Amino acid sequence: MARIEVEKIVKRYSDVEGVGGARSARPALDTVSLDIADGETIAIVGSSGCGKSTLLKIVAGLEQPDEGVVRFDGEDVTAVRPQARGVGMVFQDYALYPSMKGKGNLAYYFQVHGRTEEEARARAQETADRMGIGFEQLLDQSTDTLSGGQQQRVAIARCIVREPRLFLMDEPICNLDAKLRESTRVEIRKLLRKFGISTLYVTHDQQEAVFMGDRIAVMRGGRIEQIGTFDELYYSPANLFVATFIGSPPMTVLPAIASGGLLTVAGAEWPAPVPVPDGPVRIGIRPESWFTGRGDGALMTVSHIERIPTERAAFVHGQVDGVPVVVAAPLNQPDTAELRIMPDMGRVYVFAADGEQCLHTPGPLDLF
């Protein structure tokens, strides 16, 4: 249990290990700061190579930052070895000790810390009870006979058996198949709730991040673009990158010309949601913010319709003026070659024509 502060971390890899093998001028982490409150789960999401795993390793002490400070409960641990930090980490490839059985994996921590055999056994037993049904028999098997999901459970158990101050999870479930991933996700979330231990959860899957994280940090190119709850990221993105990164299917970004309170988009004229200075801008519309079949809409050529019965919705994929557009429609949306679409102007995002600056965001949805 701890409050974790990461302050202005800069990390450069030497040329040999640079991302992609070449000397990279850009640091792997560029002045990254992050606070994790006690018991909070922060999900770090970003595409591969954005530095999210490096950040995790720096918090664990496996990598040394070039600049910046890591504090656990206010205490500077930047120079503390990983052995002494008391964090628990789950790796993408599980990283179980192949020469030991499940039991041995759990007991290793107690052995190297000079604890008694009995304590190790008792704690393993306790953890097995927490991990749920069927876990105990995994402990008696050697790890290479376990399936991916089972290995992952053992890896999580190895991490929690010692009651760490901080959980670090590096894409723990991305190697599992889709079905297992879903159930494991729920299981991990339950465990995190139960323990209330601060957690950093790295993933490249934004749905996973939304599900796991109390807050989500979006990373790109070694920087944290925005940290916030899902609603904040979704409705008030800091910039164009976060706006298009969060949300699936992604937001449509259309070029527009503003003049006198009107936005001209692909031949259609719509009233601007906020006063916008005249000139070119870009507007972002989420799939669910489109109205279909209105006369004053823009013409969309439909390529295909993806129907999702559980969501009682269909996604109409197509193009407006050559820009790919996804529109959420009712499940019974008829198949047509073309569609007139018009955004709900109250829920439109406005961005500068060049750069990523956000001029207007609709803010959270008023649901109640």
Place this chain on the structure above:
Amino acid sequence: MLFPRVGRTHPALRIAWWATVAFLVLGITLHLFPFYFMLITSFKSGNEVLSQTPTWWPHDPTVAGWKLVFDIVEGNSAAGQLMSEPLWVYMWNSVQITFWTLLLGIPITAFAAYANSKLQRGRMARYSFLFFIGTLMMPAALTLIPSYLLTRNWPFALPQAPSVGGTELPTFGIWNTHWAVVLPMVFNAFNYLLFKGFFDTIPDSVIQAARVDGGSEFNIFRRIVLPMSVPVFAVTIWTSFSGAWDQFLWPLVVMQDDAKMPASVMIYQLQEKFIQAGSASDAEAAVQSQQLQEILGAGMSWNGLMVLGILQSIPVFVAFIVCREYLLRGIKLRGLK
């Protein structure tokens, strides 16, 4: 697999299959023939060994060769006089040299490779790797004289060098001791390459997980890495073992007393005595010829040497059989032979 399981009944494939088998059998035969000849020669009588047309099996099997070897082992009778010490002394020397070479060499080489593979990073790791591998590129003949100087004056090859100021570097007298044979063999670049190749395949995350769990670097090596690396240890131990047991040139260079020689050198020298007995002084030559006469009279010539050869190669065979299971697993790591 060279041949797929499916479609083996196809005639062309079947012919190719048998051709491959025949080729392999030929190879195995060629490899085994020297051992076969060594074995049967040891049971031949002295005359049969020297007969012009070699025989394929002993026509007149005798254990005379073996008996005489026991004389040499105990150091009595005429044959025993051929070597200055009983054979077991040389065998014991071999055992000592091999033991220390393995005991020091395997851990040091393994630690070096592990440190290079998992602890060093970036440019340093690459340069130290190239440095160690570079020692493989030196021809052994090139290192002979520097090694000679080093063993004369250990650990500073030229102790007089800084004596301009009147000081001399300390020197340990390892010349003409077993240490002069053992120490230069402690680091083995080829084993280093094998270890490094294997340690590189161990995922970093396993090491990192152990670090996060609190294991010290040595504990991680001992508890996590070592049990994973049994095959590669088997391969390196076996190659080091046969290398140390059978080495010839270096002990011959650094050892001055016969009593300290390993068996591999002494057996060769015994053979030399058979081939080129002779001496400048009349009296000595007479003694020698008398001695050889006696030995031949007792029915021993090359058959006795073959027995010694068998004795010399037994430990390597035993080591192979002991490590066989792991060697076969590790053979693909080794990639040769």
